[in-house]
Amino acid sequence: MTQRSLKGWIGVFDSGVGGISVLKALVAELPHENFYFFGDSANAPYGEKTDGEVYQLSSRIVENFLERGCKAIIIACNTASAVAAAPLRHRFPDVPIIAVEPALKPATLAPKHDRILVMATPVTLRLVKYHKLAQRWGSRSHVISLPCPGLAGRIEKGNLDAPDLKALVEKLVGSYAGTVDSVVLGCTHYPFIKGTIREVVGDVPFFDGGKGTARELKRKLAQHGLLSFSSGPGQVVFDSSIKTDQELKLYGWFFRQEV
Numbered sequence: 438m439t440q441r442s443l444k445g446w447i448g449v450f451d452s453g454v455g456g457i458s459v460l461k462a463l464v465a466e467l468p469h470e471n472f473y474f475f476g477d478s479a480n481a482p483y484g485e486k487t488d489g490e491v492y493q494l495s496s497r498i499v500e501n502f503l504e505r506g507c508k509a510i511i512i513a514c515n516t517a518s519a520v521a522a523a524p525l526r527h528r529f530p531d532v533p534i535i536a537v538e539p540a541l542k543p544a545t546l547a548p549k550h551d552r553i554l555v556m557a558t559p560v561t562l563r564l565v566k567y568h569k570l571a572q573r574w575g576s577r578s579h580v581i582s583l584p585c586p587g588l589a590g591r592i593e594k595g596n597l598d599a600p601d602l603k604a605l606v607e608k609l610v611g612s613y614a615g616t617v618d619s620v621v622l623g624c625t626h627y628p629f630i631k632g633t634i635r636e637v638v639g640d641v642p643f644f645d646g647g648k649g650t651a652r653e654l655k656r657k658l659a660q661h662g663l664l665s666f667s668s669g670p671g672q673v674v675f676d677s678s679i680k681t682d683q684e685l686k687l688y689g690w691f692f693r694q695e696v
């Protein structure tokens with residue numbers, strides 16, 4: 438089966454639906470661009486795999502995007518960014534590859550920043566990239582790095598108001614209720630349940646990497662002379678490694694949610 442050309446499109450991917458929270462920020466910042474979103478839901482969650490597996494999966498997706506002509510790539514996944522962004526940039530130096538990272542910088546620069554809770558996948562928090570980030574910004578604050586196994590995988594299934602999801606959030610973050618100044622959502626799946634996390638932790642500021650990534654993409658496209666000349670609205674196309682109408686409907690549903 439020949440795959441549609443993506444010449445001039447921006448390829449965006451995640452282990453699954455999480456990257457759609459980033460995609461929303463990208464579309465808001467760059468409404469004239471065409472975005473092709475691929476969710477690797479058949480292999481989600483990435484955050485509990487080995488680094489080698491995450492690299493192989495990410496690499497295959499990026500190769501496919503580039504074969505089809507994408508002009509830029511967004512790794513809309515903190516886990517895949519931490520593992521694969523540097524080696525992929527090294528392999529494909531001519532294409533802008535934009536990664537996301539936990540938004541620790543804005544959290545530490547916020548007026549109240551004594552205790553910051555960073556929620557992310559086990560892989561993201563284990564890697565050197567995160568430790569460097571925490572070292573760089575962590576001296577201003579007490580940073581609590583909390584791996585959240587199972588959470589992205591559960592969000593992946595939708596049905597975000599169900600009691601089992603609230604119970605999982607309580608189990609993970611209940612002991613921090615009322616004790617932190619802000620929360621960094623270091624996994625792109627988590628913005629979809631910000632309301633539930635807030636109910637448990639308390640009404641504090643939340644930070645995620647979506648808007649920063651969108652601004653970075655705009656800068657990089659301008660730098661490379663790759664911004665779209667179109668004045669009409671761009672297209673957004675969803676694809677998934679789970680090839681069912683139901684899965685794509687679920688992606689559309691996530692895209693319509695407020696984050």
Ligand code: DGL
Pocket residue numbers: 451452453455456481482483484485513514515516517558561589590623624625626
């Ligand atoms: N959404 C991804 C992230 O930002 C990964 C979640 C997962 O697949 O474990 O880390």
